[in-house]
Amino acid sequence: MLFIDRLQHAENLSDNEQRIAEYIEKNLALVPEMAIQKLAAATYTSHSAIVRFAKKLNYNGYRTMRFAITEAVQQKNAQLHNVDANFPFKPADSPMEIAKNISDLTTNTIQRTFAQLNEKDLEAAATCIRKAQRIFLFAIGDSQIRARSFQNKLIKINKFSIIAEEYADEIWAAANIGKDDLAIFLSYTGNGEKRCKIMQFLSKRHIPTLLLTGNPQSKFIPYVSQSIVIIQTEYDTLKIGTFSSQVSFEYLLNTLFAVVYSQSYQHNVARLKTNYVSMIKDGILKDNI
Structure with missing residues (x-):
């Protein structure tokens, strides 16, 4: 399971863990460069709270979670035009715009599946x-x-x-x-x-x-x-x-x-x-x- 999906499906988070989750989601690109102490300070938590949060997401610790976050950032950067999987086109879109959206959605879906x-x-x-x-x-x-x-x-x-x-x-x-x-x-x-x-x-x-x-x-x-x-x-x-x-x-x-x-x-x-x-x-x- 991708990091973003683990984050979105995480259950029974404490207040501290919820704060960590929200910070990471808003600052995804910055976290891979952050030491655990820096992340703890940014979220007003502690070293042990970060480790507990990582384990709740089924990672061995912060290092493995940070590696997964790095992969998530790379995958996000590599994505094509972001297309809504549920409504991939709008009423005013031209046939070629619809074709491009379906093409991007198909490619993104396969890349996401492969990952x-x-x-x-x-x-x-x-x-x-x-x-x-x-x-x-x-x-x-x-x-x-x-x-x-x-x-x-x-x-x-x-x-x-x-x-x-x-x-x-x-x-x-x-x-x-x-x-x-x-x-x-x-x-x-x-x-x-x-x-x-x-x-x-x-x-x-x-x-x-x-x-x-x-x-x-x-x-x-x-x-x-x-x-x-x-x-x-x-x-x-x-x-x-x-x-x-x-x-x-x-x-x-x-x-x-x-x-x-x-x-x-x-x-x-x-x-x-x-x-x-x-x-x-x-x-x-x-x-x-």
């Missing part, structure tokens, strides 16, 4: 996908479109996945998932009683599960084997469209597919060539062009 990725989590998730006998994709609405795209890619490497919620069969799908399978949940908000019950059901049966979400406080997280949380500046409801969240999901799923592919790269390339030759020889590829 939050963790190599260990990516490797673990890809390994689960590769080893799974069957893959069940739980996704509805716009997220199901992303799931279908992922499903289409998996076919290319002989991985046949199932859209578990396609015909409202998610309960039966969950009942038939085995320990050699993998259930992947796509939920930006990370909420929903029915989904939560399904995850609890799978957790009790020790079924491998992977959650992709944009909510670090999602009540789903305790019930899944692994979660990848990617936070965007998109609201749950008040917005023109799901621009940012779906770009993020698409990029994340494409990345996972690429990592899965790379784990058995030579085998997958050999299969690709064999299938391609067979399709050309038997004429079925030409018919589908």
